[in-house]
Amino acid sequence: MDKKKTYSIGELAREFDVTTRTIRFYEDQGLVSPSRRGQTRIYSPADRVTLKLILRGKRLGFSLAESKELIGMYQPQGDNRHQLLALQEKIHQRRAQLEQQLHDIQAMQQELDDVEQRCIDAMNDLES
Amino acid sequence: MDKKKTYSIGELAREFDVTTRTIRFYEDQGLVSPSRRGQTRIYSPADRVTLKLILRGKRLGFSLAESKELIGMYQPQGDNRHQLLALQEKIHQRRAQLEQQLHDIQAMQQELDDVEQRCIDAMNDLES
DNA sequence: GGAGAAGTTTACGTTAACGTAAAGCTGGTT
């Protein structure tokens, strides 16, 4: 029994809070390639996952090209040794970037903590 | 004894690996406002920190406008109660976003782990 | 004193990631 659930472009747009224009644009850029029933686009669960990955990438400041590359990495057709080594190198670089982002986030969180504390202190002073 | 160290635009550009055009653009956008000796811009340590914050924001996908707001939050002139409450709300929202980004990073790291493991397995298979 | 390096202003060009509008097809409903 296939789960053969499918989605219309409008459904996905609503779910992910983007416009249909956006989803079609991603298709232009080769990020998704839904099948068709006549003219109408039919999206598979895999397409839906791809959209999720794109939007996650966006939240981390990735360009569509970068997200596309990442998604390509997740479906590897590692045939020869050279390609596998290249893939490992890309993985290594992405990981380094994510680590950098982690540090950046932690630094920001710390600063937000400080600001909020000063904020709280200032409000307490107002009540005195 | 003031630390009164200053920087030229070229120095900062080299240190942060951006062009002078970029730094002048940030000035146009009101993110930094160096003093002048004649025509020439003189940057203070505070300006340098601001640049650092901007670039950190960029690494996390923040727009310049967002970074500007964040930097504004770090130098609060919390005079009245209403402003302090508004500031706290902004802090709260930023924090939520950072948490989201943390989750996104962790998910990506997990996926990179998986891909790399499959990559390693594939290379081992090639050697058999 | 001429050349070069580093600074300046002004201004037009570029790329990514869509927005927005126009014009048209299509399947169900009143």
Next chain:
DNA sequence: AACCAGCTTTACGTTAACGTAAACTTCTCC
């Protein structure tokens, strides 16, 4: 039959964040 919601294509418009080029000053060094 008419209408509407939702889909389609085509195409020009827009914003952010700079790039790039031209033309000019100012300082230093040989």
